[in-house]
Amino acid sequence: MNHKSLISITDFSTEEILRVLEIAEDLEKNPDQHLLDGKVVATLFFEPSTRTRLSFESAINRMGGRVIGFSDPNNSSVSKGETLKDTIRIVSNYCDLIVMRHPLEGSSRYASEVATVPVINAGDGAHQHPTQTLLDMYSIKKTQGRLDNINIFMVGDLKYGRTVHSLVQAMSPFNPTFNFISHPKLRMPQEYLEFLDSKGVRYYEHETFTDILSAADIVYMTRVQRERFQDLMEYEKTKDLYILKNSMLENTKPTMKILHPLPRINEISQDVDPNPKAYYFEQACNGVYARQAVISYVLGLRK
Amino acid sequence: MDKKELKVSALKNGTVIDHIPAKDLFQVIKILNLEKVDNPITFGTNLDSKKYGKKAIVKVSDRYFEDSEINKIALIAPEANLNIIKNYEVVEKKSVELPDQIKGICKCMNPKCITNAEPMLTKFDVVSKVPPALKCYYCGKVTDQEHFVII
Numbered sequence: 001m002n003h004k005s006l007i008s009i010t011d012f013s014t015e016e017i018l019r020v021l022e023i024a025e026d027l028e029k030n031p032d033q034h035l036l037d038g039k040v041v042a043t044l045f046f047e048p049s050t051r052t053r054l055s056f057e058s059a060i061n062r063m064g065g066r067v068i069g070f071s072d073p074n075n076s077s078v079s080k081g082e083t084l085k086d087t088i089r090i091v092s093n094y095c096d097l098i099v100m101r102h103p104l105e106g107s108s109r110y111a112s113e114v115a116t117v118p119v120i121n122a123g124d125g126a127h128q129h130p131t132q133t134l135l136d137m138y139s140i141k142k143t144q145g146r147l148d149n150i151n152i153f154m155v156g157d158l159k160y161g162r163t164v165h166s167l168v169q170a171m172s173p174f175n176p177t178f179n180f181i182s183h184p185k186l187r188m189p190q191e192y193l194e195f196l197d198s199k200g201v202r203y204y205e206h207e208t209f210t211d212i213l214s215a216a217d218i219v220y221m222t223r224v225q226r227e228r229f230q231d232l233m234e235y236e237k238t239k240d241l242y243i244l245k246n247s248m249l250e251n252t253k254p255t256m257k258i259l260h261p262l263p264r265i266n267e268i269s270q271d272v273d274p275n276p277k278a279y280y281f282e283q284a285c286n287g288v289y290a291r292q293a294v295i296s297y298v299l300g301l302r303k
Numbered sequence: 304m305d306k307k308e309l310k311v312s313a314l315k316n317g318t319v320i321d322h323i324p325a326k327d328l329f330q331v332i333k334i335l336n337l338e339k340v341d342n343p344i345t346f347g348t349n350l351d352s353k354k355y356g357k358k359a360i361v362k363v364s365d366r367y368f369e370d371s372e373i374n375k376i377a378l379i380a381p382e383a384n385l386n387i388i389k390n391y392e393v394v395e396k397k398s399v400e401l402p403d404q405i406k407g408i409c410k411c412m413n414p415k416c417i418t419n420a421e422p423m424l425t426k427f428d429v430v431s432k433v434p435p436a437l438k439c440y441y442c443g444k445v446t447d448q449e450h451f452v453i454i
Contacts, residue, residue: 083421085421104415104417105416105417105444106416106418106440106441109417109440110421110423124417125442
């Protein structure tokens with residue numbers, strides 16, 4: 001098939017990622033571009049994710065496109081036992097692009113094989129969520145003015161968090177330094193550390209927050225989920241170790257920004273919100289520009 | 304050796320697959336789809352072997368396998384070897400080697416992988432040949448030898 005899908009962040013070369021970020025910047029500056037006039041985009045959410053769906057639908061609407069789809073599989077033919085293949089083949093007839101989220105891993109890669117239109121993965125289980133990575137990179141570039149030589153601190157659940165894994169991969173060509181702060185049970189998996197070794201990327205692992213937070217350009221917070229711990233006592237003991245409080249930001253760089261893929265529970269204390277270093281709400285806004293850029297790029301409307 | 308026994312084991316033309324671990328014979332039969340083959344086939348199992356203790360052997364008359372077909376058995380019988388027989392003579396000896404990619408044959412061990420929910424072929428990149436390890440093309444999870452389930 002000759003169309004371009006975005007299933008994993010590694011489907012895009014570094015040049016393509018940079019191009020998409022440039023398009024996003026242009027779309028933010030010049031919002032009045034009706035690139036999707038007359039186009040129909042299907043948003044197929046086989047599991048609910050209100051935030052991601054609204055972000056995509058906002059991106060589509062801002063470019064003049066129409067949206068069809070479902071936000072809950074219980075209201076679709078999926079609940080009657082239709083295969084994913086059949087659903088995708090049928091929906092391909094009705095639209096120019098499919099945006100899908102599905103609880104099973106690899107589902108969107110399979111969908112891209114059977115679809116006759118491009119597919120954008122909006123999350124397939126614990127596997128990939130590439131537009132999140134692009135909006136994270138867009139936020140880094142926008143706040144730091146560059147992607148090169150950034151010191152990124154990643155905090156919380158580094159074992160299961162797919163957003164941190166993809167970001168580590170996508171940032172590696174830009175000479176970053178990583179500092180990983182997590183409970184030993186939620187460490188960055190060995191395969192990603194080996195990946196960084198193979199690319200010659202510097203990284204340091206810590207079990208608690210340290211004074212070197214002062215060196216951070218980006219602090220990327222993630223949620224530690226209770227269900228990751230078999231021993232709830234251990235969860236209770238450790239959860240407070242990975243909470244970012246406003247008082248900890250005193251000696252940090254003035255340009256430092258705090259990112260979070262959201263939703264946040266308590267890992268960023270509420271007293272951080274008014275601090276200009278808190279960037280997570282603007283980051284969500286950047287998601288709309290990044291998704292506009294990806295949509296127009298895979299459809300060949302922007303090259 | 305009496306004449307009757309010789310008749311059963313000698314092959315005029317065809318392929319002898321030797322050094323199959325005895326316990327894996329039926330999986331080899333399944334992978335090569337021998338159930339659907341009309342040619343005369345002889346199986347022997349629980350034969351004494353220096354390598355395995357007990358080995359199995361398969362002889363298929365008038366049939367030569369493509370490498371891509373036969374190499375699939377490397378997944379479970381990496382030390383199997385082939386004797387190509389023409390006119391009662393061994394004209395070629397080959398060992399099996401895992402291909403770089405495998406379609407079908409094995410299940411992905413990830414219960415949350417789409418291949419375990421949809422009626423579709425599995426697809427793997429072979430990330431290690433010895434010991435064999437397969438990375439699912441769809442979900443990215445690696446299935447190791449211990450978790451191979453032949454479809």
